[in-house]
Amino acid sequence: MYETRSGANAGPKLADATALPIEVRGLAKRFGDVEVLRGIDLQVQPSEVVCVIGPSGSGKSTLLRCIAFLEIYDEGEVRIEGRLLGYREGDGPRRLSGEREINEVRACLGMVFQHFNLWPHMTALGNVTEALRVVKRMSRAQADEAGLDALRKVGLQGQARQYPGQLSGGQKQRVAIARALALQPRVMLFDEPTSALDPELVGEVLSVMRQLAADGMTMVVVTHEMGFAAHVANRVVFMDEGRIVEQGAPADVLTAPRSVRLKQFLNTWRERSI
Amino acid sequence: MIDTDMIARYGPLLLAGLVTTVRVCALASLIAFAFGLVLALLLGARLMIVRAMARLYVEVMRGTPILVILFLLYYGGPSFGLVLDAEPVGVLGLGFYGAAYFAEIFRAGFESIPTGQIEAARMVGLRRRHIVRRIQIPQMLGLIVPPSVNQGIILVKESAVLSIITVAELTKNSMQMANETFAVVEPFLAVALLYWLLIEAISWSGRWIERRVRHV
Numbered sequence: 230m231y232e233t234r235s236g237a238n239a240g241p242k243l244a245d246a247t248a249l250p251i252e253v254r255g256l257a258k259r260f261g262d263v264e265v266l267r268g269i270d271l272q273v274q275p276s277e278v279v280c281v282i283g284p285s286g287s288g289k290s291t292l293l294r295c296i297a298f299l300e301i302y303d304e305g306e307v308r309i310e311g312r313l314l315g316y317r318e319g320d321g322p323r324r325l326s327g328e329r330e331i332n333e334v335r336a337c338l339g340m341v342f343q344h345f346n347l348w349p350h351m352t353a354l355g356n357v358t359e360a361l362r363v364v365k366r367m368s369r370a371q372a373d374e375a376g377l378d379a380l381r382k383v384g385l386q387g388q389a390r391q392y393p394g395q396l397s398g399g400q401k402q403r404v405a406i407a408r409a410l411a412l413q414p415r416v417m418l419f420d421e422p423t424s425a426l427d428p429e430l431v432g433e434v435l436s437v438m439r440q441l442a443a444d445g446m447t448m449v450v451v452t453h454e455m456g457f458a459a460h461v462a463n464r465v466v467f468m469d470e471g472r473i474v475e476q477g478a479p480a481d482v483l484t485a486p487r488s489v490r491l492k493q494f495l496n497t498w499r500e501r502s503i
Numbered sequence: 504m505i506d507t508d509m510i511a512r513y514g515p516l517l518l519a520g521l522v523t524t525v526r527v528c529a530l531a532s533l534i535a536f537a538f539g540l541v542l543a544l545l546l547g548a549r550l551m552i553v554r555a556m557a558r559l560y561v562e563v564m565r566g567t568p569i570l571v572i573l574f575l576l577y578y579g580g581p582s583f584g585l586v587l588d589a590e591p592v593g594v595l596g597l598g599f600y601g602a603a604y605f606a607e608i609f610r611a612g613f614e615s616i617p618t619g620q621i622e623a624a625r626m627v628g629l630r631r632r633h634i635v636r637r638i639q640i641p642q643m644l645g646l647i648v649p650p651s652v653n654q655g656i657i658l659v660k661e662s663a664v665l666s667i668i669t670v671a672e673l674t675k676n677s678m679q680m681a682n683e684t685f686a687v688v689e690p691f692l693a694v695a696l697l698y699w700l701l702i703e704a705i706s707w708s709g710r711w712i713e714r715r716v717r718h719v
Contacts, residue, residue, distance in 0.1 A: 299622050332628045339626070346623035350642050359637065360627035405623070412627060 248311025255305035280458035283468035339409030399430030520676030534598025539605025564603035612643035652709030
């Protein structure tokens with residue numbers, strides 16, 4: 230079975246046991262003159278599954294990348310289990326944290342990307358065990374065991390010795406999920422994990438994610454999979470033009486949209502999916 | 504007619520030149536490869552001033568003929584307290600000159616690795632030095648073998664100009680043979696053949712390495 234929250238205690242210490250897994254306040258991000266995020270507030274509760282939907286260019290991927298600090302945000306703050314991510318705590322002008330500190334704060338985050346981002350020169354098992362060996366300093370035997378365990382969770386123990394080039398898209402994405410899970414994260418971030426897959430391969434990835442959610446993993450999922458959002462999410466967040474326009478339980482947001490923009494978005498989606 | 508006896512007579516001299524050429528080029532390539540890799544890393548450094556210095560080095564080296572650099576080192580060196588024999592000057596000159604070209608090859612290699620792979624590495628907590636060593640360099644090596652072999656071949660051919668600063672390498676010794684025998688065809692034909700054999704050996708080794716490092 231998947232690593233649940235009790236098993237995740239082996240990971241880095243919580244800075245504050247009562248703190249939220251993710252807390253975003255007043256987040257703003259510009260790319261040159263373009264304001265991509267314009268003041269985002271988002272709190273994610275333990276074991277909550279939040280799906281972020283919205284048209285392309287709405288800033289949903291950028292939001293996720295700021296939560297992971299793959300993008301340096303300009304204003305506001307991202308707190309992971311209570312700790313400020315990317316900047317040093319304190320008053321006065323903000324200063325960026327060092328690499329070590331950033332890694333410490335986001336050690337409880339696992340991330341899965343649209344394009345898998347596996348390392349093609351390593352086997353599936355190599356991809357999963359690399360950080361176990363380098364970051365967790367496990368021996369090869371320990372790392373292999375933990376790595377095979379992670380691959381088993383995504384149903385790919387038989388493909389451990391294969392290179393990414395020999396795997397299908399769905400398998401690659403499952404290896405990427407295993408790579409993140411092997412480090413026993415307490416929060417998983419998914420950036421359009423099925424958007425680059427052939428339609429018939431989407432299901433296998435979604436079922437792994439569904440199982441993760443069922444096991445209590447805290448998840449933030451940027452997705453176009455409305456079915457997944459409807460059935461798995463505890464909360465759906467709709468973004469447009471760098472703002473959160475609407476959020477709530479999937480039943481409310483997806484079936485009874487209040488804003489015009491969300492109605493348009495859902496109509497376009499329905500027309501396309503028929 | 505080609506005087507094969509003459510070539511046989513001068514064989515030891517030409518072979519001695521070949522040995523010098525191989526030695527100089529091997530050492531210069533090592534410097535060029537190692538310093539080129541350092542330069543490529545500096546070209547991608549976080550500090551702007553470091554990037555700018557590395558870029559300046561590459562641009563100056565690429566913008567100057569190798570002969571001018573050799574003259575500066577060999578004849579100009581003593582003015583700066585740098586007194587070296589011809590051969591070490593040749594090795595250093597070719598090495599640091601070649602490094603600029605290797606740096607660009609390595610930079611292109613680094614840049615051809617998708618940033619997503621680097622981001623994935625950062626998200627699992629790998630630090631920059633691990634990312635360079637474990638993710639970027641192994642993949643880059645596979646990509647840069649053909650252009651590096653090419654650069655190595657250019658380096659061997661450019662080593663002929665070391666004859667001008669009196670390094671007793673292949674070209675210099677063939678010129679000595681020409682001067683002593685008043686023959687033109689035999690010495691330069693022999694030397695052309697030796698260069699060609701040397702370069703064929705390099706290309707062959709390159710293809711062998713390429714087969715071994717490609718797994719993508």
